[in-house]
Amino acid sequence: MLAENKDEMREKILEAALKRFMHYGASKTTMNEIADDLRCSKASLYYYFSDKKALHNAVLMKIGEAFFQELESEADRTDISAEQIFFNMIQSKIQFIERFSRLELFKVLNDKTPEIQEIINSVQSREYAMHIKIVKRGVTTGEFDVTNPEEIGMLYQDAMEGLRFAGMSCMPEVVVDLDKEGFEKIVAQQKLLTEIFVRGIKKQ
Incomplete structure (x- = not known):
C-alpha cells in the first residue's frame, strides 16, 4: 500500500x-x-x-491542532487592539468547547500518562507564547505600559488556567454533555479577569 x-x-x-x-x-x-x-x-x-483510546487521542490532536492554528492567527492580528484579541480568544475557546464537548475533552486533562502530559505541556507552552506575543504587541503600539511583557503574558495565562482548573475540579471525571451552568460561570470569571487584567496594564 x-x-x-x-x-x-x-x-x-x-x-x-x-x-x-x-x-x-x-x-x-x-x-x-x-x-x-x-x-x-x-x-x-x-x-x-492500537486501541480506542489511541484513536480518541488522535482525534483530539487533529481538532486541537486546527484550533491552535486559529488561535495563533488571532494572536497575530494587527487590525484590532490587543485587548480585543484577548476577548476574541476567549470567544474562540467557548465556541470550540461547545462544539466538541461530547469528545470528553475534560477527561483527557485527568490522564496522567506521559504521552498525554507531554501534549498538555506543549499546549501550555503554545498558550504562553500567544499571550506573551499579545502583550508585546500592546506594548509596541502603546496600548500597554509594562516593562516585562514575558512575565505579564505568563501571569495572565497562569491566572486564566487557574480559573479553568478550579471550575473543572467540580466536574465529574467524564463529561459527555457540557455542564452549561458551570461552563458559563468559568467563562464569566475569565472575562472579568481579562477586563481587570487589561485595565491594570493599559497605558494611562
Missing part, C-alpha cells in the same frame, strides 16, 4: 471517529461501529490505532 494511501485511510478513520464521537460521545462509541461506518474490518482500524 502506498504511503499516501495509508495517510488517506488514517484521515478517513479520524473523520469517521470524530463524527461518531460528536454524535454519541466517545465513551459510547465502539471500534466496531466505526469500522461499520467505513465498511472495513475492525482489524483495519487496529492497523492504524
Whole structure:
C-alpha cells in the first residue's frame, strides 16, 4: 500500500471517529461501529490505532491542532487592539468547547500518562507564547505600559488556567454533555479577569 494511501485511510478513520464521537460521545462509541461506518474490518482500524483510546487521542490532536492554528492567527492580528484579541480568544475557546464537548475533552486533562502530559505541556507552552506575543504587541503600539511583557503574558495565562482548573475540579471525571451552568460561570470569571487584567496594564 502506498504511503499516501495509508495517510488517506488514517484521515478517513479520524473523520469517521470524530463524527461518531460528536454524535454519541466517545465513551459510547465502539471500534466496531466505526469500522461499520467505513465498511472495513475492525482489524483495519487496529492497523492504524492500537486501541480506542489511541484513536480518541488522535482525534483530539487533529481538532486541537486546527484550533491552535486559529488561535495563533488571532494572536497575530494587527487590525484590532490587543485587548480585543484577548476577548476574541476567549470567544474562540467557548465556541470550540461547545462544539466538541461530547469528545470528553475534560477527561483527557485527568490522564496522567506521559504521552498525554507531554501534549498538555506543549499546549501550555503554545498558550504562553500567544499571550506573551499579545502583550508585546500592546506594548509596541502603546496600548500597554509594562516593562516585562514575558512575565505579564505568563501571569495572565497562569491566572486564566487557574480559573479553568478550579471550575473543572467540580466536574465529574467524564463529561459527555457540557455542564452549561458551570461552563458559563468559568467563562464569566475569565472575562472579568481579562477586563481587570487589561485595565491594570493599559497605558494611562
